[in-house]
Amino acid sequence: MPSLAERILPVILLLGSNVFMTFAWYGHLKYKSAPIFTVIIASWGIAFFEYMLQVPANRWGSAVYSAPQLKGMQEVITLVVFAVFSASYLGQSLKWNHWAGFALIAVAAWLIFLE
Incomplete structure (x- = not known):
């Protein structure tokens, strides 16, 4: 039986990786005047840190x-992180239909997760 730490660590790592991923994918929308090449390079740099958390999360998480x-969990974490990011960083609150889709x-x- 996996320990609580073995069950929780992948979730924490996926949460952290999704924060980086969300900034890499959507953070540049606040800086639309920045050159696209600069935005791409900056996004790659941010994504490096996402992978530093995401790869171990999936490697260690696959034991449990x-x-x-893992993919289903990651999708839900992504949506939660994105909802907070959209409202707090981009100033774009989610509407009822976004919440319904999520x-x-x-x-x-x-x-x-049903067995």
């Missing part, structure tokens, strides 16, 4: 979770 479970994705992820 299946690959589909909820359906969360239900899909939940189904992956």
